[in-house]
Amino acid sequence: MxxxxxxxxxxxxxxxxxxxxxxxxxxxxxxxxxxxxxxxxxxxxxxxxxxxxxxxxxxxxxxxxxxxxxxxxxxxxxxxxxxxxxxxxxxxxxxxxxxxxxxxxxxxxxxxxxxxxxxxxxxxxxxxxxxxxxxxxxxxxxxxxxxxLSAPLIPVMEGITVMPLIGTIDTDRAKLIMENLLEGAIKHNSEVVLIDITGVPVVDTMVAHHIIQAAEAVRLIGSTCILVGIRPEIAQTIINIGIDLSKFPTRSSLKKGFTRALEITGRTVVDLPSKNQGIDEIMNALKGE
Known part of the structure; x- marks a missing residue:
């Protein structure tokens, strides 16, 4: 200058x-x-x-x-x-x-x-x-x-892990899901893996294909994959596009899927008696009733 x-x-x-x-x-x-x-x-x-x-x-x-x-x-x-x-x-x-x-x-x-x-x-x-x-x-x-953070595998109990999916699933993310799913299932010695798609807004042919691939990969390493979070509109979409999920257990909610996972791993959910109910049983036993 x-x-x-x-x-x-x-x-x-x-x-x-x-x-x-x-x-x-x-x-x-x-x-x-x-x-x-x-x-x-x-x-x-x-x-x-x-x-x-x-x-x-x-x-x-x-x-x-x-x-x-x-x-x-x-x-x-x-x-x-x-x-x-x-x-x-x-x-x-x-x-x-x-x-x-x-x-x-x-x-x-x-x-x-x-x-x-x-x-x-x-x-x-x-x-x-x-x-x-x-x-x-x-x-x-x-x-x-x-x-x-997009594909975490969370161990919730011995032998049971959950993978919550949120947002759109594209090819790159599907690859990441597959890698995390297999590595996590082996690392945590998972007997059952729950894939929760409650937070996935749209399940089209590509998304369903990726999910089926993930479930099949889990089955090949000796674990059971349960697909949970299937809302009515998602179920209708899956039927309309002709996706076959008959090979994989499915449940409408994570709660129902977890109950099924407990059954597969030989566990059951038992309702414990309330505090007052337990006292009444003891009193009745003392009275010889």
């Missing part, structure tokens, strides 16, 4: 910042920041413009740019806020520099445009790249976290 123009900008930074703040305030409703409070918006704008001027004073330093981009993502601000702000800053700066000249000829005009672009263009690319990279990293971490 032209050294004279750079010095002129830095020495008149307050005037440029004021003009930029006014212009950015006018486009607030157009870059999805209208719902942000005026105080937060103004504070963030001042931080943003400080980042811009820091970049011209410390060329080659990307730390402040990286930190600002990460902050914008954490606050949930759109990328358009950054791009719009930089475009406005470009326009305000060019207008200011042209007004300071005693005479504006084509040579001076070209020098101003070139100098500002040499400064702003790399900053735009750097901020956008940092924003995009940080966003992709956050999405990647969230995707891993969701995958870890």
């Amino acid at each position: 032209d050294a004279n123009l750079k010095e002129l900008m830095i020495s008149n930074s307050d005037s440029i910042v004021d003009s930029w703040m006014d212009e950015v305030g006018r486009i607030k409703s157009g870059n999805y920041t209208a719902s942000i409070s005026d105080e937060l918006y103004e504070n963030t704008n001042r931080e943003f413009v400080n980042v811009i001027f820091t970049s011209i004073q410390n060329q080659g330093s990307s730390k402040v740019v990286e930190e600002f981009s990460e902050k914008m993502i954490n606050l949930g601000w759109p990328l358009s806020y950054i791009t719009d702000g930089l475009q406005v800053f470009r326009r305000v700066t060019i207008e200011f520099l042209l007004k300071q000249a005693d005479q504006v000829d084509s040579s001076h005009f070209s020098n101003v445009l070139t100098s500002v672009d040499e400064w702003i263009e790399p900053l735009i690319r750097q901020l956008v790249n940092e924003y995009s990279g940080s966003w992709e990293n956050i999405l990647s971490l969230q995707r891993v976290a969701l995958q870890e």
Whole structure:
């Protein structure tokens, strides 16, 4: 950047910042920041413009740019806020520099445009790249976290485990379900695995096929798979699309499925007498009744 123009900008930074703040305030409703409070918006704008001027004073330093981009993502601000702000800053700066000249000829005009672009263009690319990279990293971490929680196998009793499924099942998630199901069934030495589809909103041909594959895989390792949570509309859909679930035990609720799992593992549910009922039995026995 032209050294004279750079010095002129830095020495008149307050005037440029004021003009930029006014212009950015006018486009607030157009870059999805209208719902942000005026105080937060103004504070963030001042931080943003400080980042811009820091970049011209410390060329080659990307730390402040990286930190600002990460902050914008954490606050949930759109990328358009950054791009719009930089475009406005470009326009305000060019207008200011042209007004300071005693005479504006084509040579001076070209020098101003070139100098500002040499400064702003790399900053735009750097901020956008940092924003995009940080966003992709956050999405990647969230995707891993969701995958870890999307198909848990929960041991509820010796020999009995439950896999609750929630949300849409696609091919990638079905593969994860299969892996977790087999690894968990072997790890917990499960005799019965309950697959609960209560939280699955739609069961189409693909979803049913994946569930049948999972149940068949469990059967091949010596465990019994019970499909629970079959709502009336799900049952009707399964019948309409011609899916055969006759090979696998099914129950309408997790409670009924768990009762069946207890039977398969040689257990039963016994109702214990109430406290008062137990006392009455003891008294009757003492009386010889």
